[in-house]
Amino acid sequence: YLPLSITYGYDWGDSPGIQSTVVVGTNTNEIIGYSRADGKMVYDKYFVVSNPSLKDYKLQALYPTNGGIIFAYATLGDRSLVALINPSKGTVQSNGTFYNVLEGALNSIPTYDVGSSRYITSTTAGDVYLLQPNMVINQTFSIIGGMKTPINGLGNILSYTAQMGYYYGTITNSGQLYIQETIGTNIAPLPPGKYPSENTYILGTDAYGRDIWTWLVYGSRAELVVGIVAALSSVLLGTFLGLISGFYGGWVDSLIMRITDIFLSLPGLVIMLILAASLGPNIWNIIFVIAILSWSGITRIIRAQVLSLKTRAFIDAARISGASKYRLMMVHIFPNVLPLTFLYMSFGVSGAIITEASLAFLGMGDPHAVTWGMMLQYLWTTGHVLDAPWWLLPPGITITLLSLAFYLVGRAFDEVINPRLRRR
Incomplete structure (x- = not known):
């Protein structure tokens, strides 16, 4: 040896x-x-x-x-x-x-x-x-x-x-x-610095000497990833279940709707906190938690749209011409519910961004990830909420503006697909 x-x-x-x-x-x-x-x-x-x-x-x-x-x-x-x-x-x-x-x-x-x-x-x-x-x-x-x-x-x-x-x-x-x-x-080795504070950082620094502006810019990447991936996942799941439920009806519809009712009745934030704590502080775990608890609303909406489309004349014509159930659902019905999917995905991005920030602020965020929610969490744990507005306001304002931007995109989609909302 x-x-x-x-x-x-x-x-x-x-x-x-x-x-x-x-x-x-x-x-x-x-x-x-x-x-x-x-x-x-x-x-x-x-x-x-x-x-x-x-x-x-x-x-x-x-x-x-x-x-x-x-x-x-x-x-x-x-x-x-x-x-x-x-x-x-x-x-x-x-x-x-x-x-x-x-x-x-x-x-x-x-x-x-x-x-x-x-x-x-x-x-x-x-x-x-x-x-x-x-x-x-x-x-x-x-x-x-x-x-x-x-x-x-x-x-x-x-x-x-x-x-x-x-x-x-x-x-x-x-x-x-x-x-x-x-x-x-x-x-903290140094107190947070504000601008102008004889440093080179336009938004000042936090209690660890980190540049707020750099953190803000890098944090936008994580926020967009969380928002888009979580919203896309939940909308795809909700659209698929809504299509199946509305098209087949019967016991399939009853089963999916009862599961949907259960998810709709759950206290969302509490369940998210429990799941996030159980799975661990990882950005992909947070995306999974948001997606798995956000599909139920879109499922009901897509189901209602499918039930309406099933009675239309063009569906009857396709059925009489010999189209299979799969073709009826994916070729004739799905393209007509796709605008609703894009609409609620836009709304879902806003919700996912706010939810991630909430989880991070409550201590369930990924400590290794750069997110705006973690900025607020560090602000809270270091005790500078009341005396460091240059640290508090940037993440709060950017979360609000990004969520508002996707919400307005969703409203624009709504006006396009809903004739009653179109401007004359």
Whole structure:
């Protein structure tokens, strides 16, 4: 075997504080202890935890931490296993439950903060973990870029971590400094700056020194993606179910309508919060949640239109001429409900944008995504709602204007497809 790392442990016997054991980690997942007095092997243990599903993790390094306890680090794919090792035995602390799995590989030396009793480390996923002495995650911070760099772009990997009493500082490889509190509170390195504030940012900066204008511009991409994809998904689903329900009728119609009634009766925002919390803070999960709870209204409208079209003379003529049910539905009926589909998709985009902003503001947004809702969420959590209008107003105004724009497009569609609304 080849040694991966060597660290010093403490003898927990009659003479605490005496460094008497040298602990070696190997590339064969062994943890070996040697006596400093005579160099003889004290123990030879395999690095194992109580969960058998984690047996394939490969030991990467050992780090000395508080009181001589050893912080072990192993990897499997893009995940890390961290555990505390008793240096006098070479085994995982307690009954083998002092471990946890983190996203990404460790890219900073684990540090123990005595004041808050927290282990601090970071991973290549761009996250800083605060771990309790039993390896339970106390808090996770996402290191996010700023200034003129996209927040979810490159340069967000932590390269160094150091603690200062109850605080710790982190420096990204893009040269940005973050200071945060080890008990789980973000501490801004600088107060938010307004324009003119002797800086180069036309809309000022937030509490993390990030350019509001850059965030606003990059956030528009996510808002358009969420709005269009969520609206398109819900409208396609609603149109398909409305076509099936209205065309076939009978028990198919009854079943689809009862399911539609159930979805219409659900408290939308509450269910969205529950689903978003269950699925996790990901932008695509948010799109899925919005789409799956927004199709019921369009289903009823399309069904009503199909029921009306089925009785028209041109449908009877097509049926008499031998057209199949599929051809009747897709060639003769569907093109006539398509304008309604576009109309309600325009309205749906506005609703999806507002819904995403609401979920993000309530803490269910994707912390790695650049959205206007996350701008408002950071504004709220940092406590600058009342004293930073240059931070509050831009996302609020842009959400309103973009939603209004799609609503007006929908109204224009409505005038085109509804003869009674056309101007004479």
